[in-house]
Amino acid sequence: MKISVQINASPYQHQAADTAWHFIQAALAGGHEIYRVFFYHDGIYNALRDSRPPGDERDIVKRWSELHVDNNIDLVVCISSAQRRGLLEQSVAKKVAGYEKALADGFRIAGLGLLMEAVIDSERHVIFGE
Amino acid sequence: MFIIDKPLHGNVRAQEFLDMAMMAAAFDQRVLMVFEGDGAYALLQHQQVESAGLKNMTPVLSALAIYDINDVLIERESMSSRAINEDQLLMPADVLPRCEIKNKMNAADHVFSF
């Protein structure tokens, strides 16, 4: 079955990103397709490249990047949620002096349209939040 | 179906949630906007949001019809338990009992909340 996932909460602050990750692993193991993971509201903080958790903790951002590499899953960060919270899309970021690329590997920034497309094209849409 | 069961102001989530609903309408989806629980307060008139320094979201609610969102429902039980009368609402809404809203929910393709 084609399933889309939406994540509305920031990592570490809330368990939502962990639950979503385990859910996605189980869905893939069960032979289902994860069509897209869409990061909305504070969920955009899952995509911060410079997140550096202590060595004995799970690295949530890296885990998402690996999910993209290992399973080719589309990780989309909402552009309006991201810009409001200081995470800029590459073409905009280039125009801001001193602003380095902040988006972690495997993520892309795009509009809400991609969420709607995922919702319409998937058989299920599961929302994780706080 | 989009369910607002939390206050409209106080954080940016309701604002971003309404963006989602409007985007769904732009994708030609029939949007049912449901107010229940403390979300019923979102439809009260006379919200002077600026006094708290927040962005006023009530004009967006009033403009939902412009985005082809014409199904605005409010749960009767949520209103009565919060002492909200229909004449206090800032826009026309269908006051429906919980069971009828639940029936519409069952029939929805997707249910969004925040």
Added chain:
Amino acid sequence: MLFIINKNSAEIASCIAKASTDDVVLLIEDAVFAVVECDASPIVQISGSASAIYALSADLQARGIGEDACYKHIKFVDYLGFVELVVNNNPIRSVF
């Protein structure tokens, strides 16, 4: 339909009350505290609820709650079971 609830609050009781016999309620994250058989549980107010109530085992284990401490009518699922509930039920309402 499937309700996914992630907080131990009065909202659980209202969702279960709202749910019909065909509906399924899944409790995850901090909501799993609700299935502990005790006076503080929001489930205690509901007698003879018709809908099936599931709790996510990993979240129970993470919080040190054994299945024997839970209400007898609760069913337990792992993440694969969570996926099955999603596959078998629609629409899905995540309650926050």
